[in-house]
Amino acid sequence: MRRIDELLQRLRDASAALPAIEHPGPFDVPDERDPLALLEERVCALGPDGESSFAIVEDNDALLTRLRADYPERLRAEWVVGDEAAAPMFYRFGLTEAHHLVARSGTIVLDVARALESLSSLVVEEHVVVASVDRVVMTLDQLPPLARGAKTRILISGPSRTADIEKTLVIPAHGPCRTALYLVRGTLDFGALVSRFFSSSDRGAG
Amino acid sequence: MKGKTLEHRARRQLSQSGLADTLYRATQRAVDKRNATIEDHAEWERRRDHARQIKLHTLCRIDELLAQFIERAQANGFVVHAALDAEEARRIALRICRDHGVTRVIKGKSMVSEEIALNPALEAAGIEVTESDLGELIVQLLGQAPAHITAPAIHLAVEEILTLFRERLAYELPSELRFEGAAIPPRQRSAIARDLTLAARRFLQRRFLRAQLGFSGANFLIADSGRLVLLENEANIRLSTTLPRVHVAIAGFDKLIPSHDDLATFLHLLPTSSTGQRLTSYVSEIGDGDGRHIILLDNGRSQLLADAEHYDLLSCIRCGACSNVCPIFRNIGGHGYGGVYSGPIGAALLPHLGGIDAYGDLPFASSLCGACSSICPVGIPIHERLLEWRERAQRARGTSGEKLIARAFAWLIERPAWFAAAATTYPLAQSFSRLLPVLRRWSSERDLPEMPRQTFLEWIADEGRETQRREEER
């Protein structure tokens, strides 16, 4: 504590002579484009070689059907067990609800109570994201504050990547290689979706 | 640092075959991508002004805002430490490691940890340190410092990394990628770069799982929410700050921004300036403190803060764009600067953080083209800071040959006839160019223009134009 006070005192002394500059206030960005169309364009551009996909479905039932069709083999109980030899710490895929989406940057926003809860977007080969269409905003400036109970926000824009060797783009670096985004018209019931998708009684295939 | 002026280092760096080629290629690609990403130039310029104002506002009220940050971060469960210098920061980091019985550390990229020379201190205490950013891992394995603020291995060609991985990671090139000779054929370069990346990934995965402590920097500290923000593409920082039991973040107090609402502007500016991305793949805005540690570092910054002419250097967001457009950087790379920070911002900052004796020559080694100031996303007039350093250096120096020449030159400037007469010595000087050091340095690799028969002003005088004008006035 003593050191903190000492640092603050130093800063008080050092900044005393600086010109007073006001905070500029909010930044406003008029953008006339259609956010949903732009989101699709930008999400797809972040994975031009099939690393990203984008789909809009009518309602929760249609979403369930679509996920079952797109991920049939993953409905078995061992779906979470990765290929040990290839990637010892990775699950085949993770399913996450996005709290918001940002059109301009093609960003998926996750609000979580603890960073650890975002592992389903991290140690997976494929990150499957579901959200409601009315969660799309145009720019980062328009993002609402964190969801209630959340303390950490993760923004995801495209697959994990690196270009550290001669600027050659390599996907993935450590995180997922693919992101699949499914948007539902109307309200998303994520809890029900998860329990139906993974419940053995409601199993579609396998 | 004796004898180690920039001109000296430049000679060494320029003589490294291929270094400048590699740097020009990589930096130009980053700049081109940046330019292509900025769609709305008017909005971009407005954002730069906006960001500059936020940063300068933060700096003039830094004590209140930092106190607010500390209070809210503590309420979020962070343990907040303050370190007045590098030595103190290292001590705090070591104490945390000891308290948690840590023997293996995984690190996310952090320039501040370079600044305080953290790795050698941890290693001396018997702790295994692994850099998890690919570029950072490469320079760590080579025993080098990062060659660029955001792209540490920018100076290396694939061949060098291949050799390194063979030696250090027991890497073997898959049979389908084998090639003849020393240089990798162009069409195989990216396939090999990809395979090397995957090899590093496999190596690092074990390190992520074994590490008991993750170390990171921070791109922003948010005062009103008590959260810290980290940007990255690889996901190595998310893994480093999520998997190990303990997380320690270290940041200069200059990373502070007032509010969560201010973040968007910086998220717009930083990745685009750095790599031309609209946003990095990941941004973590961490507010679940739960025993995470934050070390707030001063290490010379408060002294710079008190410097009303230069304090805006503290608004730098370390995007590296100024290096990417800097012709000096492009020729000599980050290692040519002889300090932790490099490029134009390094040249302006290092004399503050590391002393004018060690780094005083950096501000002189610039053509003052101003490309850095034009590209800086927070509008720091970097080249003007370099000019001011020159002025300060001259004030500190006693009488020198250069000053006497300048004084004579100023005397001539005030006396047009003498000025013109002095200029007539040019052809004479030209014929003795080998003897005059100034002209010799010019003409060793460049021709000098010929002297025309008549100067422009002589011609004007002959034509009588000037006189005419004067007479009208009378």
Place this chain on the structure above:
Amino acid sequence: MRVALFVPCFINQLFPDVGRATLAVLENAGCEVYVPLGQTCCGQPPFNSGLVDEARRAADHFAAQFQGVDAIVTPSGSCAAMVRCHYPSLPGQTPLSVPPTYELCQFLVDVLNRLDHGATLVGRGLIHVGCHQRNELHSGDAPFALLRRVSGLELVPSLSDEWCCGFGGTFSVNYPRLSVAMGSRKLAAYEPLDYNFLITTDSSCGMQLQGLAERRNQGLRVLHVAEVLAGAHS
């Protein structure tokens, strides 16, 4: 409009044709041009070396020479930037009072709003806009606006268009290796291109690039933008 022409010292000395061309362009554009014979140097060399007191003496001399006009025009972005951007920060008891000062292209475009000067130049031209024109005067587009109206002229873009030539005043002799390396890179990017000449806004950049090119026998005919606009070529 009453305009004073400032011909920077090295242009006066080494490139008088550029001065004559600038005068012709301004007069053709209908300006009443006055050339003070007492003009010398704007003071940039001592200023860039950090010798601000000497620079201030130069600035005072400059101010005394150029009074009573609506504008000062100069065929150098670098010297115009010295007056416009750096004079205000020079030390001194009294404030400096200098009429508004412009680089030639900036003046023609922003003040006179006159883009077409009836010039003809047949051929393919590389363009090098001096760094201070772009980064300090923020007038990097002006030369292009003018050159696009020159009949017969085809502009050749190069990867290195925005790269510094490496001159930098005293930098060129204090750090010759870096200076030469910078200029060489710029020239190397020209090599694969098909061009007839290089048009520049600053004779100092032209001197650096031409000096380097001549030493290597890389043909490079350098024209100042004023010479092109004066239309004295074909």
